[in-house]
């Protein structure tokens with residue numbers, strides 16, 4: 168055998184080795200696929216269920232409690248939060264829009280009595296999400312009755328009569344105000360974080376609703392998303408900025424369950440266990456829209472509604488939460 172033949176033989180042996188290595192690898196891959204299912208992508212870990220469906224007297228909190236009450240103000244929003252350190256926060260106070268020409272003031276007749284029943288003397292923070300009458304019309308009664316630490320707004324000056332009335336009382340009671348915008352994030356007490364998801368910092372949407380302040384609250388493993396009256400445009404903007412980070416256990420459905428809010432992609436990203444709809448019985452707007460209810464039912468989300476449940480209170484130790492319905496205990 169000359170030198171050239173030896174070289175050729177070595178090359179053949181080398182190629183043969185590579186071929187066998189390939190066959191071995193391929194066989195191992197097929198074998199592996201057969202037993203572990205190579206066609207399925209790795210599954211995203213499913214969100215742990217933290218909703219504890221037990222009566223209130225069976226719930227034993229493991230740490231100091233946070234409570235959130237969706238106050239029944241008829242057609243409107245009002246949410247009262249008490250943190251584990253005892254900080255008190257009110258988001259909106261319901262209200263009757265001026266054009267309804269009604270004397271009913273849910274601030275005076277629902278929110279103030281509820282806060283008094285909770286022995287509240289001071290509100291550390293009041294948040295006026297946007298200038299619509301069904302959110303801020305009730306705020307003046309609250310400002311007159313309780314001592315207020317700070318009032319937050321979305322920063323838009325409005326010519327709506329309810330806004331002007333609220334600012335008259337802010338001035339007369341000498342209440343300090345500040346503005347909340349997207350990407351603000353702060354601890355409202357030692358263990359409760361507030362993330363402000365909307366309105367955007369550098370522009371406003373057309374119309375009041377989409378400029379409303381949307382807040383994500385996080386206490387331990389439990390999170391809430393308070394969406395006020397935001398609609399598709401603001402939801403899309405929030406998804407663009409935050410993506411799946413909007414995921415929350417409890418979602419306050421936007422704009423009383425109107426057809427213009429709660430897009431499928433938004434709902435999918437939030438992926439809540441519980442939906443709360445703040446809505447008046449037999450309201451003129453057809454809220455909540457049947458299509459929104461169907462979306463929630465299809466996604467197997469538990470629905471609570473202030474028109475059917477009255478005041479709805481969520482209590483949590485940061486690990487699990489329970490829900491108390493005033494009318495359906």
Ligand SMILES: [Zn+2]
Pocket residue numbers: 243244299301302396422423
């Ligand atoms: Zn509203």
